[in-house]
Amino acid sequence: MRDPQIDYAAVFHALPGMVALLTPDLVYVDANDDFLRLAGRTREQVLGRYIFDVFPENPNEPAAAGMRETRESMERALATGERDTMALLRYDIEDPHRPGQWQEHYWSPVNAPVLGPDGRAVLIVHRVEEVTDLIRAFGRRGGDTRDRVLEAELYTRARELQELNERLRKAHAREREVALALQAAMLPVPGPSRHRTAVRYRPAIGALNVCGDWYDLADLPDGGLAASVGDVVGHGLVAACAMGQLRSALSAACRVADGPGQALDALGLYARSVEGAESSTAATAFVDWGDRSIVYSCAGHPPPALLSPDGAVTFLDGATDPPLGARPEHVPRLQASAPFVADSVLVLYTDGLIERRDEDIDVGLDRLADSLTRHRQADPDALADALLADLLPPKGNTDDTALVIIRL
Structure with a gap:
């Protein structure tokens, strides 16, 4: 059976309920028949015009906030790439036939972004339910006074929920801002070094699931280099604080x-006394340029990748143990060694670079290996940027990501 040929433009205009499409500049590009009918506007009065020129705020209501809240909702949808549902909203409409006369209306809006190939929002779907009659219907049998009392009560409760939602949203944003600032302070970019290295940290987009990942580079007394990455299970300020303590402890232990192996041993014992550090993961590698070897150990963490000059990629998975503090009794950590040739590349990373909820981890590791092979001649900074561009979703990842690259 052949797929039916669907006229999506016709479907859009026939949709029950009010639906409009706007550009990121909040200019109408289309509106379905119900939208125009219930809003009392013609197509010519709407298309190509800024939303708040078509529907300005009622000047007779000093406390009106419909325009501001609608704009903020649309801007959140554009910024996060996620649907934004608004609480019950009073937004009066001017009578198109009687300028200066305003009709009281109550709405239940939802704003959803339409994403382009690069993951950025290119349109907003603005769906609105007109609920004015529903609100007024609650008290009809009790007369006009009862009707207005119930109408006011319902609207007041909806506004309280909206205000609570706004306070929670602002608190969420503030905690994320503070956590990221703390994270940045504890993960400074390494200064000049005789080694060719690059580090990167990318927070999750539009979420508080940030600040649990870290990286570290430490010069060893024998002239070698210790590279580490780790991931705290929690998020936000708690994760940032735990991350800072674990990173400092591991840097000293190395x-x-x-x-x-011994460094992660010490870190595991220390993690048991750090709030929020339970079941954190870490990977550490010691580079010895004298005998051209890498000694490494992983505590529940994805294996480091070793890229040879010919493009072959080996995952260093010979010393993988449970996460920090996961064993009921202390057991010495495993460690293993791998040789390398000049101009190889060592890559340590956290799971945000490779893991996706809808696929097996091996798919992510294969994607990493393919990207490394294609960019094998790039210097560390260019290679780090290429890996993030290739492996992180265009609209941002749901988990934060730390990355260390060393040209050997």
């Missing part, structure tokens, strides 16, 4: 330990 400088005095006999190897990465």
